[in-house]
Amino acid sequence: MLEASEILKASILIVDDQEANVLLLEKMLRNAGYERITSTMDPRTVCPLHLEHRYDLILLDLQMPDMDGFQVMEGLKEIETTGYLPVLVITAQPAHKLRALQAGAKDFVSKPFDLVEVQTRIHNMLEVRLLYQKLDNYNKVLEQTVLVRTAELRESEARFKSLTELSxxxxxxxxxxxxxxxxxxxxxxxxxxxxxxxxxxxxxxxxxxxxxxxxxxxxxxxxxxxxxxxxxxxxxxxxxxxxxxxxxxxxxxxxxxxxxxxxxxxxxxxxxxxxxxxxxxxxxxxx
Structure with a gap:
């Protein structure tokens, strides 16, 4: 299980070309207790930022000039080689929701914002994301432990074999x-x-x-x-x-x-x- 503080310390990136939306989301997240919030209104900076910081959650607007949210997700796929995109899309177009999920997004929120819904979806998605990371880390530790124990067992078997051959x-x-x-x-x-x-x-x-x-x-x-x-x-x-x-x-x-x-x-x-x-x-x- 996760502590509430672990979720509130998750890193979040807000991506929206409308300053008003960015400010609204930032205020909502800070009022909810989230501590690590970054934002950008330039979608071209998302991939470099994520490559450097590996955000736990990216709130991504789909309709932006120069580079829309779908193009951003294609770039993120090259970074997230495991196939998991920590993306919650923001859209005012109902038809874009299914397409966004098919493109790799994990969830969506609609414009205009229902702040309770947004907070709930963000919390749930972060909880799943962090649990997934914990499981992945546990599996890596377990795998390393198995490798160490296997090496120790082989060394023990080699010593036993050597002793039996000597005796x-x-x-x-x-x-x-x-x-x-x-x-x-x-x-x-x-x-x-x-x-x-x-x-x-x-x-x-x-x-x-x-x-x-x-x-x-x-x-x-x-x-x-x-x-x-x-x-x-x-x-x-x-x-x-x-x-x-x-x-x-x-x-x-x-x-x-x-x-x-x-x-x-x-x-x-x-x-x-x-x-x-x-x-x-x-x-x-x-x-």
Whole structure:
């Protein structure tokens, strides 16, 4: 909503070649409390004045020598590129009213003036104009806020991605069907699979001799939409050696709580597992 003072502080330009009309309108507006009133009897000065001051309302007489009100509005259209002309036309010709509205004017008043009607139309038009400007300014602020928040989100995502890449060998995301939708890191090379092959619901390709019990447990977690932390599973490579992978994942849901997939991190812990086994073996020999 607008405060009454906001409307009274709006900028108004009076354009009429008759001095008596200008003086009458000026007196009426000042008596009503309007503070920023400018007037001209030369229609050729309207566009330069509006370009400089961007008036909230222009009271424009249609019948003037040298340049009529319709020609003035055509010039104003080149300034008001949004298509909104803050023009209230003044005319003694009923036939000109419709033509003026079609030319872009927002309202009209008739000569001779009914001062109550003039005041009411001016107030209403200024209220709409200022509310329109407030909405436009709000949308610009909102748009800028969205741009800032989007930039912050992207920066946060970049930091998160960097941290996950530093703390793991790969980052992955899958859709609800178990298909990889995003992979960061050498996941395919580590799994020893073709990048074009299709993984199962656990995100593990069907190739390789995987430990079936571990696979079943991981698949059960995923099938029941459970998160899992540092889950270790293994497979036997072609040369007979064991490879150990550790993976953590969490289910993802949309705003409607609909499951849309998983995301997580993983790493090859084969060297660590071998060291642990060697240490256990050495410890058992000492015993």
């Amino acid at each position: 793991s060998d790969w980052y992955w995301e899958q859709d609800s069907q178990g298909t990889f939708t995003k992979v960061s890191g050498p996941v395919f090379e580590m799994l020893g699979i073709d990048a074009d092959s299709t993984p199962d619901a656990a995100g593990i390709a069907a190739t390789g001799r995987w430990n079936e019990a571990e696979r079943a447990q991981l698949n059960d977690n995923i099938a029941n939409r459970r998160p899992f932390l540092d889950f270790v599973y293994s497979r036997t490579n072609a040369d007979g050696t064991l490879q150990y992978l550790q993976v953590s994942g969490e289910p993802m849901f949309d705003s409607s709580s609909l499951f849309i997939g998983y995301r997580g991190i993983g790493m090859d812990i084969t060297d660590r597992m071998r060291r642990d086994q060697e240490e256990k073996h050495l410890g058992s020999d000492k015993d």
